[in-house]
Amino acid sequence: MTNDEIIGLLSDLTAQAEGYPRPGTLPWKQKNPGDLTAAPNSTPTPDGKVQFVLHSTGWAMLERQWRLMLAGNDPEYPAAQTWADLSARYSGQPYPNPWGQFITSELGVNPQSAVADWLAGHQDPGQPHF
Numbered sequence: 001m002t003n004d005e006i007i008g009l010l011s012d013l014t015a016q017a018e019g020y021p022r023p024g025t026l027p028w029k030q031k032n033p034g035d036l037t038a039a040p041n042s043t044p045t046p047d048g049k050v051q052f053v054l055h056s057t058g059w060a061m062l063e064r065q066w067r068l069m070l071a072g073n074d075p076e077y078p079a080a081q082t083w084a085d086l087s088a089r090y091s092g093q094p095y096p097n098p099w100g101q102f103i104t105s106e107l108g109v110n111p112q113s114a115v116a117d118w119l120a121g122h123q124d125p126g127q128p129h130f
Contacts, residue, residue, distance in 0.1 A: 001122050003130060006070070010103075011062045014090075017102040031055045034062035070119060071130035083118075084111040 001009070015033035019025040027035045030051040039061040042050045052058040065074070069086070072079025076089055087100025095111055104111045109118050119130075 002124055003127050006119070006122060007063050007066050010066045011059065013103050013106050014062060014066070015059075016106075017099045031058040032061075033058050034065060036061055036065060039064075067130055070115070079116060080114060082112050082114055083107075083109055086115055087111070 011033070015021060015027070018027045018033065018035040020027040020033040020035070022028060026047070026049065027033055030045065030049055031054060032050055032052055033055070036050050036058075037044055037048050039050045039052075042052070042061075045051050050061070052061065068074040069077040070079075077086060081089075083104050084095035084100060087097055087103060088095050091097045091099035093099070100111060107118065
């Protein structure tokens with residue numbers, strides 16, 4: 001997979017796990033498919049989530065978050081983390097949690113396996129590291 005395909009897949013799965021595809025859910029109303037709590041040039045709403053003006057901005061910020069996480073450039077998401085660790089940080093709930101169970105099930109990965117191992121096995125040869 002190309003890096004863009006990997007980011008697209010992980011962003012799509014995240015949006016599904018957050019309930020974004022269903023109009024009327026909070027992530028849909030806030031145009032925030034990743035249910036993000038922080039993003040550049042944004043202020044969280046009283047519920048602690050970010051509201052974007054456009055759905056496309058919310059998608060761009062979710063994709064940006066995944067790029068930061070996979071590159072190990074987000075201090076909350078170290079590059080050597082497992083899927084269980086990532087899901088606990090992202091969802092705010094210890095693993096097992098619905099978010100992590102959905103993501104790991106859809107990817108067919110062991111929650112205790114390293115995210116970097118999955119990435120190494122799915123990144124096309126010649127793709128630069130995130």
